[in-house]
Amino acid sequence: MLTVPGLTASARPVTHTVVMDGTRFEPQTLRVRPGDVVVWVNKDPFPHTVTAQSGAFGSKNIAPGKSWTYVPRKTGVFPYTCTLHPTMKATFRVE
Ligand SMILES: [Cu+2]
Structure with missing residues (x-):
């Protein structure tokens, strides 16, 4: 169980998963709350990145x-996009 400091009991973190498969992100739009845990899983046989266009966050390969x-x-x-495959685009909403 992951614990995230600074959260109240009324805002328990939820874990969300985005799959990278077939050179696309699924789901294309993900809505989460601050403090939630988001996991991007690469199911393709080559690397991807998760890179915010604003620079707010970014993975390595x-x-x-x-x-x-x-x-x-x-x-x-x-x-956000994958810097290795610029056609891979998706949106991450933190609300
Ligand atoms: Cu990619």
């Missing part, structure tokens, strides 16, 4: 079969 975890702290709408 995520190898095949690996994942990257991020816990957003600030609200906002964050379009």
